[in-house]
Amino acid sequence: MKALVTGANGFLGSHLVRKLIDAGHEVTAMTRRRDESLVGMGIETVHGDVRSLDNVVTAFEGQDVVFHTASVSGIWGSWKHYHSNNTVGTRNVVEACLRSDVRRLVYTSSPSVTFNGDHQINVNESAPYPKKWLCHYPHSKALAEQHVLEADDHRQLMTCSLRPHLIWGPGDRHLIPRLINRAKSRQLRRVGDGSNMVDTIYVENAADAHVLAAEALRPDSPVCGSAYFISQDDPVNCWAWINEVLGLVGLPRVRQSITYPWAWRLGAALETYHELFNIEREPRMTRFLAAQLAKNHHFDISRAKRDFGYYPKITNSEGMKRLEASLLNSS
Numbered sequence: 621m622k623a624l625v626t627g628a629n630g631f632l633g634s635h636l637v638r639k640l641i642d643a644g645h646e647v648t649a650m651t652r653r654r655d656e657s658l659v660g661m662g663i664e665t666v667h668g669d670v671r672s673l674d675n676v677v678t679a680f681e682g683q684d685v686v687f688h689t690a691s692v693s694g695i696w697g698s699w700k701h702y703h704s705n706n707t708v709g710t711r712n713v714v715e716a717c718l719r720s721d722v723r724r725l726v727y728t729s730s731p732s733v734t735f736n737g738d739h740q741i742n743v744n745e746s747a748p749y750p751k752k753w754l755c756h757y758p759h760s761k762a763l764a765e766q767h768v769l770e771a772d773d774h775r776q777l778m779t780c781s782l783r784p785h786l787i788w789g790p791g792d793r794h795l796i797p798r799l800i801n802r803a804k805s806r807q808l809r810r811v812g813d814g815s816n817m818v819d820t821i822y823v824e825n826a827a828d829a830h831v832l833a834a835e836a837l838r839p840d841s842p843v844c845g846s847a848y849f850i851s852q853d854d855p856v857n858c859w860a861w862i863n864e865v866l867g868l869v870g871l872p873r874v875r876q877s878i879t880y881p882w883a884w885r886l887g888a889a890l891e892t893y894h895e896l897f898n899i900e901r902e903p904r905m906t907r908f909l910a911a912q913l914a915k916n917h918h919f920d921i922s923r924a925k926r927d928f929g930y931y932p933k934i935t936n937s938e939g940m941k942r943l944e945a946s947l948l949n950s951s
Contacts, residue, residue, distance in 0.1 A: 627690030670709035772845030790946035812914030
């Protein structure tokens, strides 16, 4: 198939591009600007911003399937920033698919679109969107996901949404470096009692899921118009996993802690302070971050297994070996 990947130079996007190339598909990488990592891969590259409908329509012409992985993530910033990139950008992607006769669209969402601050224990896709949001990122992603799923029409555009949780692995420029940097600066504290279990997903497994979902998008398939949680299907203790990652680079375990109620109060206070004084940098703690670090987050992925045959090929232990090798090579 002729496949275009938005955000092709991102962590997931770059792995998805390689996965599609290896499967023999004709790939176009869409990025905001030239990226040397894509040069020499034997693929077409186009530059454009999903916030510009004209850019997206031009890029999508002649494509069979679009993988929309581009987004702005984070726990702090203005509503305008997240809404314009994640929500408006995704609406442009849907409109461009319709104008350019693209038949299939796979959208990369997030499990946080269902997170209201409470424990998520073996949650499935029946979980509703929250009525209140702890930060702008999940809200903007939820609005985008709803638009993608509502756009599904077997006669014109078949769509689905995937919700990978905590993508990690070699080449990560966000999650793993953030943990390591916070530990090195002695700013990492365990939040809560340390018993919370979380789902993660190794980046190649996430890329696999996207390809499988695209291949399953056909008329009368249950995948059309559906959202799916995807993960390693093997929840880990959040703080044991963090300590394991730190151990890969010779850093000590996290020993200092703060109770969840105190972290929540601190996050609320810091959010108010940053808003009052118009401080752009991210607070060291927010209510969303406190809840993410202290609560259980693991999901039932049986629907993804049933509807498009997703099973994680790379286990947690194998993934850790590969991550360790990449960290050693980059040090």
